[in-house]
Structure formats: structure tokens, C-alpha cells
Amino acid sequence: xxxxxxxxxxxxxxxxxxxxxxxxxxxxxxxxxxxxxxxxxxxxxxxxxxxxxxxxxxxxxxxxxxxxxxxxxxxxxxxxxxxxxxxxxxxxxxxxxxxxxxxxxxxxxxxxxxxxxxxxxxxxxxxxxxxxxxxxxxxxxxxxxxxxxxxxxxxxxxxxxxxxxxxxxxxxxxxxxxxxxxxxxxxxxxxxxxxxxxxxxxxxxxxxxxxxxxxxxxxxxxxxxxxxxxxxxxxxxxxxxxxxxxxxxxxxxxxxxxxxxxxxxxx
Amino acid sequence: xxxxxxxxxxxxxxxxxxxxxxxxxxxxxxxxxxxxxxxxxxxxxxxxxxxxxxxxxxxxxxxxxxxxxxxxxxxxxxxxxxxxxxxxxxxxxxxxxxxxxxxxxxxxxxxxxxxxxxxxxxxxxxxxxxxxxxxxxxxxxxxxxxxxxxxxxxxxxxxxxxxxxxxxxxxxxxxxxxxxxxxxxxxxxxxxxxxxxxxxxxxxxxxxxxxxxxxxxxxxxxxxxxxxxxxxxxxxxxxxxxxxxxxxxxxxxxxxxxxxxxxxxxxxxxxxxxxxxxxxxxxxxxxxxxxxxxxxxxxxxxxxxxxxxxxxxxxxxxxxxxxxxxxxxxxxxxxxxxxxxxxxxxxxxxxxxxxxxxxxxxxxxxxxxxxxxxxxxxxxxxxxxxxxxxxxxxxxxxxxxxxxxxxxxxxxxxxxxxxxxxxxxxxxxxxxxxxxxxxxxxxxxxxxxxxxxxxxxxxxxxxxxxxxxxxxxxxxxxxxxxxxxxxxxxxxxxxxxxxxxxxxxxxxxxxxxxxxxxxxxxxxxxx
Numbered sequence: 001x002x003x004x005x006x007x008x009x010x011x012x013x014x015x016x017x018x019x020x021x022x023x024x025x026x027x028x029x030x031x032x033x034x035x036x037x038x039x040x041x042x043x044x045x046x047x048x049x050x051x052x053x054x055x056x057x058x059x060x061x062x063x064x065x066x067x068x069x070x071x072x073x074x075x076x077x078x079x080x081x082x083x084x085x086x087x088x089x090x091x092x093x094x095x096x097x098x099x100x101x102x103x104x105x106x107x108x109x110x111x112x113x114x115x116x117x118x119x120x121x122x123x124x125x126x127x128x129x130x131x132x133x134x135x136x137x138x139x140x141x142x143x144x145x146x147x148x149x150x151x152x153x154x155x156x157x158x159x160x161x162x163x164x165x166x167x168x169x170x171x172x173x174x175x176x177x178x179x180x181x182x183x184x185x186x187x188x189x190x191x192x193x194x195x196x197x198x199x200x201x202x203x204x205x206x207x208x209x210x211x212x213x214x215x216x217x218x219x220x221x222x223x224x225x226x227x228x229x230x231x232x233x234x235x236x237x238x239x240x241x242x243x244x245x246x247x248x249x250x251x252x253x254x255x256x257x258x259x260x261x262x263x264x265x266x267x
Numbered sequence: 268x269x270x271x272x273x274x275x276x277x278x279x280x281x282x283x284x285x286x287x288x289x290x291x292x293x294x295x296x297x298x299x300x301x302x303x304x305x306x307x308x309x310x311x312x313x314x315x316x317x318x319x320x321x322x323x324x325x326x327x328x329x330x331x332x333x334x335x336x337x338x339x340x341x342x343x344x345x346x347x348x349x350x351x352x353x354x355x356x357x358x359x360x361x362x363x364x365x366x367x368x369x370x371x372x373x374x375x376x377x378x379x380x381x382x383x384x385x386x387x388x389x390x391x392x393x394x395x396x397x398x399x400x401x402x403x404x405x406x407x408x409x410x411x412x413x414x415x416x417x418x419x420x421x422x423x424x425x426x427x428x429x430x431x432x433x434x435x436x437x438x439x440x441x442x443x444x445x446x447x448x449x450x451x452x453x454x455x456x457x458x459x460x461x462x463x464x465x466x467x468x469x470x471x472x473x474x475x476x477x478x479x480x481x482x483x484x485x486x487x488x489x490x491x492x493x494x495x496x497x498x499x500x501x502x503x504x505x506x507x508x509x510x511x512x513x514x515x516x517x518x519x520x521x522x523x524x525x526x527x528x529x530x531x532x533x534x535x536x537x538x539x540x541x542x543x544x545x546x547x548x549x550x551x552x553x554x555x556x557x558x559x560x561x562x563x564x565x566x567x568x569x570x571x572x573x574x575x576x577x578x579x580x581x582x583x584x585x586x587x588x589x590x591x592x593x594x595x596x597x598x599x600x601x602x603x604x605x606x607x608x609x610x611x612x613x614x615x616x617x618x619x620x621x622x623x624x625x626x627x628x629x630x631x632x633x634x635x636x637x638x639x640x641x642x643x644x645x646x647x648x649x650x651x652x653x654x655x656x657x658x659x660x661x662x663x664x665x666x667x668x669x670x671x672x673x674x675x676x677x678x679x680x681x682x683x684x685x686x687x688x689x690x691x692x693x694x695x696x697x698x699x700x701x702x703x704x705x706x707x708x709x710x711x712x713x714x715x716x717x718x719x720x721x722x723x724x725x726x727x728x729x730x731x732x733x734x735x736x737x738x739x740x741x742x743x744x745x746x747x748x749x750x751x752x753x754x755x756x757x758x759x760x761x762x763x764x765x766x767x768x769x770x771x772x773x774x775x776x777x778x779x780x781x782x783x784x785x786x787x788x789x790x791x792x793x794x
Contacts, residue, residue, distance in 0.1 A: 071550050115515050117554045166557045168589020172550040200589075202558040204516055246551035247511055247542055 051076060051255040052112040052245065070250035073176040074184035075242060078255075080107060083262040084122070084239045086229045095222050097137070100124070102217040102239070105143070107257055109209050114245045119173075119200040120163050121186065121240040122219065123261075125227045126195035133193075133227060137220035140164045141199050145215050154215045157206040163199035163217075170198045184253050187236040194230055194237065232263035282328050285319040289332030289377065292316035293339025299420040301344055301683045306690075307427075309420035313447035317395060320377055321451055323384040333377025337370025344415050351604055351679040357621035361603045369412045372405035383762065386769025392452045392460075394765045396444035400437050400758035413655045414687055417443045422690035425719040429478035430471055431697040432744035434754040435657050439694070441754060442471055479718045485738040488641040491670060492736050493714065494525035494533045494561075495706035499730035502678040505708075506541045514541055521732040522559055528734035530561055531639040536708040537566035537651050537676035538580065544569040548583035548591035556585035562637050564594060564648065566674040568626075571596070577607060577627035582648050582674050584635055596629020597650040598659060631659065634666045644739060647671045647701075654705070655691050657698060657751065664699040664747045669739040671699065675707040682727055685711060693719045699747055701740035717741050 082105035088098045100122060110116070120141060125133040141163040144151035153160035174196055179185035189195055230237045238261060244254040295312035298305050316336050320329055348362040349355055376398050383398075384391040399417070406412030418439030421427040430438045449467055452460040484490075498517050504510050518540075522533050540552060544567040556563040563585045571579045580597040600606040606624040608617045616622035632653075636643040647663030647670070654660070654673045663671060673692055677685035689711045696703040697719040706712045710727035714735035723735035 070545055114512050115519070117551065119554075164557060164560075166554060166589035168553040168557065168586065168591060169550060170589070172547070172553060172589075172591065198589075200554055200557065202519065202555055204519065246549075246554070247515070 048108070050108045050110045050112070052110050052114070052243075055248075055252060056112055071173050071176060071246075072244070072250050072252070072254050073179075074253040075177065075186070075240070075256040076253040077184060077240070077258050080105070080257040080259060082106070082257070082259045084259050085262040085264055087264055088229060090225070091222075094225060096225055096227060098134070098221050098223060098227075100219045100221070102143075102259065105216060105241075105259070106212055106214040107241075109211055109213050110205070110243060110255075111207075112245070113205045113207070114247065116203050116205070117200055117242075117244040117246055118161065118163065118203055119166075119169065119198055119242040119244055121196050121198055121242065123189055123192075123194040123230060123237060123239060124197045124221065125193060125223050130195065132195075132197075134221040134223050136165070137222055138218075141217050141219045143215040143217040148216070148218075151216075154213075156203055156209060156213070161201055161203065163201050166198050166200045169200060170196070174198060186240065187238075189236055192230065192234060192237060193228060229264065230261050232261045237261045282324075285322075285324050285328050285332045286335050288315040288319035289335035290339050293336040294343070296336070296340045296415070296417075297343035300340075300415055300417075301687060303686050304423060306420040306423050309417050309443050310446050311450065312417075313395075313399065313444060314450050316377065317380070317448055317451045318454070320380045320395075321384060321388070321391060321455070324381055326378055326381060329377045329381030330374050333380075334367075334370050334374035336377070337373030338366055340373070340415060341366040341369045341412075347681045347684050348604070350681070352623055354620055354623040357603055357616065357623055360621065369406050369415075372402040372412075375405070376402040379762065383766060383769070386765065386772070388452070388455065390765045390769055392448045394762040395448045396441050397758045397761035399444040400441050400754065401762065403437060403440055404755055404758060414652075414691065416440050419687065419690050419694055422693040422719065425479040425693070425697070426472065426475035428694055428697050428719055429475040431694050431719075432478065432700055432746055435661075435698050435746045435751045436694050437751060437754045437758065438746075441758065442467070479720065481716075481718070481720075482738065482741060489739045490736050491532070491639070491644055491702075491739060492528060492530045492734060493670075493672070493704045494522070494528060494530035494732060494734040495704060495712045495714070495725070496521045496525070496533065496535050496539070496732045497707065497710050497712045497725045497730060498536070498539065499709050499728070500678065501709075505538070505676075505678060511541050514539075517730065519555065521730065522555075522561075522563070525732045525734050526559065526561070530734050531641075531644070532637055532646070532672075533559065533561050533563050534672055534674065534704060534706040535563065535565035536706050536712075537582070537674040538568055539674075539676075539708065540565045540567045542567075543578075544581070544583065546570055546572040546593075548581075548585070548593050550589075550591060552583055552585040553589040553591040556587055556591075557589040560587050562586050562639070564646075564672060564674070566650065566676070569593070571627060571629075578625050579629050580605065580626045580650055581629065582650055584637065584646075584648075586638055592635070594635055594646075595632035595648040595650055595653075597626065598629050598631060598653050599656060600624065600626040600628055601652060631662060634663055634668045645669045649673045649695075651675045652688070654688065654695055657695065660695045660699050660703075661747055661750060664701060664740070664743060668699075669701060670737065671695065671701055671703040673703065673705040675705060676709070677707060678709045685709065685727060689713055693721070698744070699740070700742065700744045702737035704735075704737070 083103055085101045086098055087101055088096050090096055127133040143154040143161050145154050146152055177186050178188055181187045239259040240256050242254050242256045292313055292315045295308055299309035299312050319332055345362055349359040351358055379398055380395045383394045403416045416436050418436035428439055430442055446467055449464040453464050496518055500514055518535055549567055552565055564582055566582045569579050569581045571577055582594045583591055584594040585591045603622055603624055605626050607627055608614045608622050613622055632648055635646045637646045645667045647668030660671055692703050692705040693715050696715045700717045702717050703715045710725050712725040713721050714723040716722050716737055723733055725731050725733050
């Protein structure tokens with residue numbers, strides 16, 4: 001029988017662990033197999049406490065802030081119904097153009113007054129040497145709202161969210177996060193021909209924002225013809241959105257939603 | 268016996284007025300060095316003490332007069348120390364210990380000057396400026412003592428500090444002390460000394476006026492736009508967890524305001540990022556630089572690697588690609604106030620709450636490459652009082668730094684200290700002939716060009732952000748090439764040479780008085 005907590009934590013302080021499990025229960029998070037309803041988050045009412053609200057509880061945010069240096073090495077991962085689809089088109093010059101299309105994203109708006117780092121973890125092609133095997137055609141990922149035919153940038157705090165690739169964070173944060181999935185870490189993508197890339201932006205809490213954040217996004221890149229689309233059935237092949245409050249104690253795993261990779265041919 | 272003083276009847280005994288003269292010089296020095304706008308007082312500050320010493324007082328009295336001068340200077344100059352933190356007792360003890368210790372070299376100066384007076388007025392007047400610089404060198408190893416060099420008093424006037432490019436701050440001090448001594452000489456023998464006084468004033472001023480003139484504007488790739496953020500966080504609010512997010516928002520908001528000026532670098536003050544950082548630097552700062560799209564230099568406290576792990580007062584450079592590297596650690600954490608205790612006694616004092624310091628000393632900083640569209644620039648970073656150590660800035664310049672940045676926080680220390688630190692930064696810019704940007708939590712934050720002129724500034728008392736364009740460093744001046752050795756040698760060798768000369772003359776006179784020449788003496792001894 002699966003635990004109602006869809007994640008496990010490594011080196012987590014007992015108080016935080018208790019709180020997280022409570023949160024997991026409260027939010028009805030489920031493991032990947034039970035995510036058939038599409039999104040554990042969708043059914044959560046606006047009044048339900050969010051992850052960080054539960055973590056903070058009645059105490060001030062400062063009570064959970066870091067007194068020791070370090071970065072998180074585990075995540076509190078929940079599934080969501082959003083998907084990433086890798087659409088590709090052969091070009092006359094022999095290259096292949098790709099569109100990593102994120103659709104159906106929706107999650108609760110965190111109600112904790114803090115400065116956040118929104119980190120989107122997107123698998124993209126790598127060469128056997130580990131170097132990137134793609135050429136970006138977009139300089140950033142800009143989440144949109146509305147339909148693809150009539151979309152506008154997603155505004156938060158009055159400004160568009162612009163996720164730019166953060167190579168520095170890939171070097172500082174990612175190595176500690178990739179490891180044992182049962183410990184709240186990301187699975188290694190070794191041997192898949194793909195590697196994680198991190199795209200982030202800093203956002204400051206906007207109390208006037210609505211109860212949920214919804215949107216879709218698209219990222220275009222080019223590769224040579226040897227690159228194959230990710231295997232959607234590979235359980236490791238997922239994208240993630242990490243909502244990180246960097247000032248919190250690093251033992252507190254940042255809240256993360258997992259996005260399934262969709263086979264382009266699938267309906 | 269000391270000669271009678273014109274104010275003798277008012278001051279009482281000769282020993283009294285000698286001591287008062289010393290104390291008056293101490294007061295004038297403090298007035299010249301600490302508040303703003305009174306720097307030129309330094310040209311006369313030493314006159315009372317030198318006038319008293321010129322009358323060749325007994326050694327004990329000269330010693331006491333010099334000590335009085337030093338004590339008044341350092342008690343007034345360091346009056347902020349007891350109020351610089353919550354552990355008042357330790358800070359008060361530090362203050363009460365430091366002021367007399369720092370006064371000792373001044374006492375030694377007075378003793379040596381009075382002794383040299385026996386070889387004649389000229390010897391006295393020529394030797395005393397060099398002797399004064401020797402006292403500055405003697406208290407050089409202390410971060411408190413090294414802030415009170417005479418040369419810093421003139422930093423509000425760029426034309427008057429250009430000698431620093433030739434011989435560092437001590438050459439400026441030498442000049443000021445020489446003017447003081449010449450004024451005393453001019454009072455004694457006006458006709459003989461006045462031409463020397465005129466030359467001593469006019470020539471360095473003419474050199475300074477020419478050297479401080481603006482250089483032709485550099486090519487665009489040799490210019491840099493630096494933004495500085497002055498959050499003005501009060502001492503009691505800093506590093507309070509409840510305030511962290513508010514302070515971070517303030518920093519982010521102020522930084523974003525500068526983006527319209529397309530800065531090549533944004534600078535936050537000393538320990539502005541109020542979260543303990545891992546040894547390699549806070550990754551979140553990388554995320555912020557990435558978000559801003561501009562390299563960000565910020566002060567942080569970081570936990571250094573090694574056993575036992577210890578804190579460093581550092582600055583880190585975060586680049587738009589999200590990378591974070593340690594730019595510099597404070598090499599000279601202030602004794603007791605900042606530095607962690609290393610001796611058993613210090614540890615006991617710390618356990619008793621009397622020693623508040625927690626930081627270890629960092630290594631000598633290295634030059635960093637800061638990426639920018641017009642090509643990378645070489646940046647040298649100094650943390651707070653490290654700016655008062657000329658050799659650190661000079662070393663960075665020798666390693667190719669094209670611009671220096673100082674991150675500072677004087678929220679605890681008061682406006683007089685921060686103004687003094689700002690003036691010290693201007694002298695560093697002249698010595699190295701590079702622009703220097705000083706970004707301080709509570710100000711003043713200043714953009715200083717390679718000639719020591721303040722191009723832009725943010726005054727204390729208000730939070731804000733500013734941006735200014737600066738030309739990158741010019742050719743290395745003689746001070747960078749030759750260091751402080753020529754002036755130090757001159758300062759030490761001049762009194763020693765004059766003393767040797769005086770002793771030889773004395774001996775010759777004594778021999779002559781006995782009717783024997785040195786040859787006679789040798790013959791007598793041989794027989």
C-alpha cells in the first residue's frame with residue numbers, strides 16, 4: 001500500500017517531516033499511479049492551505065529560516081496533470097526543430113510572504129559527453145495564459161514571468177538533487193540522451209494574485225537529426241517545477257510539482 | 268630647561284603647557300581627521316606639539332606631551348567603539364586599551380623629536396616630519412590606528428592628495444608634517460624659513476592641481492557603469508530573521524531600479540545578503556544575478572571550509588549565468604569586535620560575553636574577471652576596513668585590477684567613521700590610479716575616479732540606488748610600481764642619519780674642546 005505522502009525526505013528534521021506529511025494528507029497528494037484524475041492539485045479548494053503555509057503554520061516564516069548554510073538536497077514532489085510534449089519538425093537544412101510544449105499547468109498559489117525562486121527543470125538533449133546537444137531558438141521560457149491562438153504572458157506581481165536558463169544553478173543545486181527518487185530526489189537521466197536543464201526566475205509574493213496559477217509554455221530549440229524524442233514511457237523522464245524559498249532551512253524540501261512527458265503520438 | 272611660553276601665566280608651569288600643547292595637537296588632529304570639511308586643519312595640527320618640543324623639554328615631559336597628543340586623538344577618533352555593538356563591556360575595554368596603546372608611538376615620536384632637538388633647530392625641523400611618518404608606520408598593523416594617518420585628512424580635496432600616487436598616503440602625511448614643522452621654523456626664523464615654506468606649499472599644490480585634472484575620456488570599452496545599492500538598514504534590524512525578506516525585497520527593488528541605466532555590475536554592501544552562505548557562496552545570489560541579468564557583487568557571511576569551520580566576512584560575485592564565486596574575504600577583521608578569539612584568554616572572554624567577534628581572517632584577495640558585453644574587466648574587491656590597508660589595494664592593482672570595489676557597513680559605527688572610511692577610499696583610488704566604488708549600507712556610497720574625485724555619491728540617511736560611469740584604471744603610478752618602501756625608508760633613515768650626524772658632530776666638538784683631534788686619539792690608543 002502506498003503512503004499517502006507521495007514523497008520521502010532525507011535528513012529532514014522531525015518537525016518538518018511531520019508537517020510535510022500532514023500537508024501531504026491535507027492536500028491529498030498521491031503517488032504517480034494514483035494521479036489518474038489528472039491533478040491532485042486541481043481538486044484543492046482555494047481555502048486549503050498550501051505546502052509552505054502548512055510548513056510555516058502559525059509561526060512566523062523566520063522561525064523556519066536557515067541558520068546554517070547549504071542548499072536543499074531533497075524535494076517535496078507532487079504529481080500534477082500538466083504534461084510536456086516534445087514536438088519536432090524536420091527542417092530543409094537537415095536540422096530538426098523542436099517545441100517543448102508544457103500544457104495544462106495548474107497549481108495552488110502559495111500564500112506565504114517570501115521571495116521565491118521558481119525553477120523549471122526541463123530535460124533536454126545531451127551528447128554522450130554530457131554537453132548540451134541542442135541549440136536554443138528561444139532565449140527564455142515565458143509562460144502564457146489563454147489559448148495558443150490568443151495568449152498573453154502570465155503576469156505575477158504585475159510583471160511577466162520569464163524563466164531563463166541558469167547554468168550556475170545547474171552546477172550548484174542540481175548535483176545535490178539528482179539521486180535516489182525514493183529520498184525525494186530526481187532520478188538520473190543517464191543513458192536517456194537527455195539531461196536536466198534549469199530555468200528560473202525570482203518572484204516576490206503577490207498577495208493580490210488569485211488562488212491558482214495556471215498557464216502553458218513553449219520552448220523551441222534545434223538539434224541534428226540523430227536526436228530522438230524522449231521515451232515517454234521511461235519513468236525517469238519527467239519535468240519539474242520547483243518553488244524554492246531559498247531563505248528557508250535547507251533541510252526543508254522545496255515544494256515541487258512533477259510534469260509527465262507526453263508521447264507526441266498520444267491523444 | 269624649557270623656555271618660557273607666551274601663554275605661560277595662563278597655563279601655569281612649563282610642564283603644564285607642554286602637556287596642554289600635546290593635548291591641543293591631539294584635538295586638532297582629531298578635528299582634521301574625523302569630521303568632514305575640516306581636513307586642512309592638519310596643516311597646523313602638529314604646530315602646538317612641535318613648538319613645545321622645539322623648546323627641548325626633558326625626555327619625560329616630551330614623552331608625556333606626545334602621549335597626551337596620541338591619547339586625545341585616539342580617544343576622540345575611536346569614541347564610537349564602545350557603542351559599536353551590544354557587548355558594550357568588551358568594546359569599552361577594547362577602547363580603553365587601544366587608545367593608550369595607539370598613543371605610545373606618538374609618545375615615542377615626541378621623545379625622539381625632543382632628543383633630536385639637542386643637535387640643532389634644523390635637525391629638529393627636518394627630522395620631525397619623517398619621525399611622524401615613522402609613528403604612522405608603527406601603528407600600521409592596527410586597523411584602528413591605520414585609519415588616522417595625516418594624509419587622509421585631505422581626501423576631500425583631490426588636488427591635495429595627488430602625492431599619494433607617488434608615495435602613498437604616507438607621502439601625503441610627510442608633506443603635511445613638513446608644513447607643520449616649517450611653520451614652527453618660520454615662527455622662529457621667518458626670513459630663513461619662509462622660502463622653504465613657500466616651496467613646500469606651492470610645489471605639491473601645483474603638482475596636485477595638474478595631476479588631479481580630468482584625463483581625456485576613455486574609449487567606451489574602457490568605461491564601466493557600476494550600480495550601487497544603499498539599503499540603509501539600521502544596526503538593530505540587520506540579521507534579524509523576521510526582517511530578512513523585507514531587506515531582500517528592498518535590495519531587489521533598488522537593484523531593479525538601476526537596470527534602466529544598463530549597469531555592468533550591481534554592488535550590494537557588506538553582509539547585505541543576511542543569510543549564512545555555504546563556503547562556495549550562496550547559490551540564491553546566482554539566481555538573483557541571473558534574474559537581474561547583471562553581475563552582482565554582494566557582501567555575505569559564509570562558512571569557510573576547513574577544520575574547525577569558521578565564519579568569514581566575505582563578498583561574492585554572482586554572474587548572470589547563475590555562477591557564484593567568492594570575491595574576497597575580509598583579511599583584517601576588527602580585533603575583538605569582529606575577529607574570533609584565538610587564544611585561551613580570548614576564548615574565555617568570549618565565553619563570558621566580553622569578546623563578541625566570530626570571524627576568521629581571509630586570504631589576500633585575488634582579481635576577478637567580470638563578464639560584460641564590451642569585454643571582461645578585472646575587478647579587485649576589498650571588504651570594509653581592508654580599504655585602510657594600502658598594500659591590499661596596491662596588490663590587487665599589481666595583479667591587474669582595473670577597478671576596485673569596497674563593500675562596507677558602518678551602521679554600528681556612526682557617521683564620523685563612515686565619512687573617514689570614505690575619505691580613505693579616495694586616497695586608495697589615487698594611490699592605485701584606478702576608479703574605486705564604495706558601497707556602504709548606511710552610506711556614504713561613492714563613485715570615485717582614478718584621480719580621487721567623487722563622480723557620484725549617495726549621502727547617509729536614506730536608502731537608494733545609484734549608477735555612475737567610470738573610466739577604468741590608468742597606467743600604474745610609481746606607488747604601485749615601487750610600493751611604500753621608498754617613503755618608509757626615507758621616514759626611518761632621515762632621523763637615523765640626522766641623529767648619527769648630530770652625534771658625530773657632538774663628538775668632534777667634544778674632541779676639539781679637549782684640543783685633540785681624532786688622529787691624536789688613535790695615536791694615544793695605539794700607544
